[in-house]
Amino acid sequence: MRFLHLLLPLLIASALHAAGPNVLFIMTDDYRPELASYGSPAITPNMDRLARRSVQFDRAYCQQAVCNPSRSSMLTGLRPDTLGLWNNGTHFRELKPGVMTLPLWFKQQGYTTRCVGKIFHNWHTAEKGDRRSWSADEFLHYANHGNDTPQIAGELPPNEITAPSLRNYGEVPLCECRDVPDEAYFDGRVAAEAVKVLAEVKDGPFFLAVGFWKPHAPFNAPKKYWDLYDRDKLPPLNPARPEGAPELAFHASTEVLGPVGEQVPPTPEQVAEMRHGYFANISYLDAQLGKVLDALEKSGVAENTVITFVGDHGYHLGEHSLWGKTSTFDYDARVPFMIARADGKNGGAKTDSLAELVDLFPTLVEMCGLPIPEGLEGDSLAAVVADPAVSVKPAAFTQHPRPAYFDREPEKRPKAMGYSVRTGGVRYTEWRDWLTGEVVAKELYDHRTDSAELKNRTGAPELAKEEAVAAKLLLAQFPIVKR
Structure with a gap:
């Protein structure tokens, strides 16, 4: 009886904590703010729909413009220097074994936490996910972007790319345009699984993380998304390097252009193809997002669900002579960032309040009425979501080492x-x-x-x-x- 007497307050507290709204946490990869709601020519009707429900942060920034450090920082609420993590090859738990994560905190407060797609870094092996953060096994959370080959029954339609691809990206051409269904590639399957999982957890409370792999290279969206664009009408490219910028500001663009010793300057047609492909990837991603939003609306719990939509970092498409990420320029540091309240208040509002991805952890916790764990290094943006005219911080910080991928160098340090x-x-x-x-x-x-x-x-x-x-x-x- 004494044991029950001690346990009862804990059970009541847990039930109260879990009484907050659900969370639909949506992350994208290599996505600079090319959305119609940000003034881009990108065709994004579903992101626009989400923007009409959300507060859109027009000046939001990642902490480091490469996948693993950015995601680890965002999901632990700690900056890269605190984690000691600045590269893709080190798992955050190798450095901080007991560190709290955003989904684990929600799980400990009584939420069902599920992961569909790439949320933590794609460790290429199942063993290096973060299973303890989730209430069930993760889905399609690990792989290599270069393994995203089209999977269909029957004969594979031809690649309709007009220019020879600059290079292969893993197992696929860097640019590929085939008339295949959405589910042929990772993100179509992520969307389908997210719809399925939402039906399983909708009685909540739940924290459902959906990680889309696009618009990260390769540029291989199904043909119908390429067909949405006239590449001659996409924004013109200015490849000029900034006047007076130090050499350290730049990198070799190896992710897109290939190893330095093997690089061949892309032709104008190849440049246009890659830029076209990035926008096709965006519209493919947008369509998959639409399927998840539709499922949420049909679930009956949309009005009790907080939604957040972010990119893990930005991207260069030839600007500053750079391709890919790993710089501190705004093209790499700035990200799309939206937060929708469960009650829809302030939907469609935009704010100039500076924001960082490290702010997401305390923001979502506060918006769901949960206790905020000690030691988080971000600031809650809940006040901005409540009043977009408010500003809670004077600055946003981004960093990056040189060499960009120093762990591949002999000294293994920046x-x-x-x-x-x-x-x-x-x-x-x-x-x-x-x-x-x-x-x-x-x-x-x-x-x-x-x-x-x-x-x-x-x-x-x-x-x-x-x-x-x-x-x-x-x-x-x-x-x-x-x-």
Whole structure:
């Protein structure tokens, strides 16, 4: 009886915690904000539909523009430097075995937590997921993007790409256009499984994470999504490097262009093909999102479900002479970011409040009325969702090492780290020697006149005050470290 007396308050507390709204957590991969609601020519009717229900953060940023560090930071609420994680080859639990994750916290508060698709990094083996965070086994959470070959019954339709593909991306051409059903590729199967799982958990409370693999390369959406676009009407490409930018700001674009020693400059037709393919991938992703939103609306629990939609980082499509991610430029750092309240209040609103992916953990916890765990490094954005005119932070921070993939180098450590701060008006970046902490290069871009970041203005007298403020914010977040 004494045991029951002690246990009863815990059971009641758990039941109360689990009484909050459900969460539909949607993540995309390599997705810069190319959505119609962000002013892009991308054809995204379902994302637009979600935007009409959500508060859209127009200035949201990742903590590092590559998959594993970004996702690990977002899902633990800790910055890459706190995790000690800056590469794709290290699992966060190798460094912090007992660290709390966003889905695990919801699970401990009485929620059923499920994972469909790529949420944590795709570790290529099932054993390196994070099974403890979920109430059941994950689905299609591990693989290689280059293994996303079309799977259909019968004869495979031909690849209708007009230009020879620049290279193979794993097992498939970098660009592929086949008249196949959505389920031929990963994301079609992710959407189908998400609909199935939603039916299983809808009696809630649930935390359902749906991780789409697109628009990450390869650019191989089914043909009908390529057909949505006239590539001649897509935004023109300006490949110019920013004037006065240090060499450390750039990288070799190996993910898209291939190993340095094997790279061949893409032809204009190949450039157009890849850019077209990225937009086709976006519309394919959008259609899969629509299937999940339809299922939520039919489930009867949409009005008791918080929805969040984010990208893990941005992407370059030839701008700044770069392809892929791994820089601190806005093209890589800025992400699509929406949060929809369960009651739909402020749906369709947009906010200029700065936001970071590390903020998602405390935000969702607060919006669901759960206790917030100690030690999180983000700020809750719940106040902004309640009033889009509110701002809760003065800056957003992004970083990236050089070499970009240092774990592939003999020394297995960075030579330099780029630390970047985005304020309301500028982006300021310091490149610091990894061992000494010495600042070896700086960048400053005035976003009021140069949103494409085409001229480094560090040292400009007219921006001296803003540069000093940004430098102070950066130093407070990232003190100089000697290793």
